[in-house]
Amino acid sequence: MPRLPRWIAADLTAKLRSPEAAAVVAGLEGKLTERRRDYKVQSGAFRGVRVLVYRGFVTDNVAKVRVRVFETPELPGDSRIPYWEVAQSNLRRHAALSIVGAQVELRVGRHRATEVTDAHGFANFSLPVPKLRTGWHPAEAVVAGIGDEPTVGAGLVIKPSLTAPFLVISDIDDTILLTGLTEGLTMVARTLLRDVEQRSAIPGMSALYRGLARGVPGRTGKPRPEPAFFYVSTGSWSFYSMLDQFVELRDFPSGPMFLTDWGPTERYLRRSGAEHKRAAVRRLFKAYPSMRFVLVGDSGQRDPLIYEEMARAFPGRVALALIRQVGSEADERNNQLRKHAELLQAEGIPLHLVLDARQAAQLAANLGLCDQETVMQVGTDLHDS
Known part of the structure; x- marks a missing residue:
C-alpha cells in the first residue's frame, strides 16, 4: 500500500490532534451518551443517578470543585471465580454511563453556583467563597430533573493555611501506592484484581507524610499550621473513589486529587500523562504564589523532570523534591538520575533520589x-513491613 508523502501525513496528524477535531469527537461522544441514557430510561433499565463531589480547594477566595454525574453503578453478582467480583467492579468504574447536560448546583456554606455537565458527565466549578475560614468545609452538589427526586452528593473543600511552612504535592503511583507501572502485566493485575483493602502502600511513606503534616514547633513552641496535601496522578478519574479510600485506610493526609480523563475532550483527543502532571503542579504553584512546596514523586515516570522544571520556573519555592527510586541502584536510568540530582543540588535545586522513606525522612528532618x-x-x- 503506497504511503502518504511526509508533509501530507504531518499535516493530517496535526489536524487530527487539533482542538477543533477534539471538539467534534467530544460532541459526537456526548450525543451518543445522551442517546444511550434516553434509551435506558425509556426501556426501564436506567438505575438512577449518582453525584460524586471530588475534594476541592480554595485559592484567592474561589473554591475549585469538580463534580461528576453518572448512572448508579451495577454491583457484580456472586461468583465462584476468584477475583471476578473485584475485576468487574474495577472495570465498571470505566464503563459508568455519564449524564450529559445535567444542571448541577454546588453549595459551599451559604455560597451557590450552577454548572452543566459536559460530554463525560463532569461539571467544573469556580465558586466565589469570600471570608471562608482556613480548613476543610463541606460541599454539596444537587442535581434535579432526572428521576422523581433531586439527587445529592457530598464532598469536602480545603482552604489551605497560607501561614503553613509549606504545601505538599505528591505523585500517587509507586510513590505512595504500589502499582508497578514499570512491570507491565503485574501493574494491570494489581489494578484490576485487587480491591482497595488489598492495595499496598509504599513502606514508610504514610509515616513520612504524617510527619510532614505535623511539622516542627515554631519559635514559641506551638505547633505551626499543618500544610495541605495535593495528590497528582496520570490515573483516570474513574479510580478516584478507590484512591480516596486508599489514602484514608493507609493513614495518609487527605487532600484534593488531580487525575485525568482518558477519553476525548473539547481540547484533546488523547491526553499526555506528563503534560497533565506538569499542568497540575504548575497550577498549584500559581494558585498559592506566596507558598513553598515539598514535591514527592518516583523515578519510574517523568516526576524528576517536571519537578526540576518547577524549581527553575519558580526559583526558591521548592523546599525539597524527593524522588523515590524505582528499580535497583544499578539501573542506568537511576544512575543517570542520581548524577543529575547531584548537579542540581550544586545549583541550589534540592532534588534528591532516595532509596526509601527513611532516607527521605532524614533529608526532610535535616531541613527542618x-x-x-x-x-x-x-x-x-x-522494619515491620
Missing part, C-alpha cells in the same frame, strides 16, 4: 521540615 520522631516512625514502619 519534620522532626526526628518522624524518622524513627518511618524506620519502625520499614
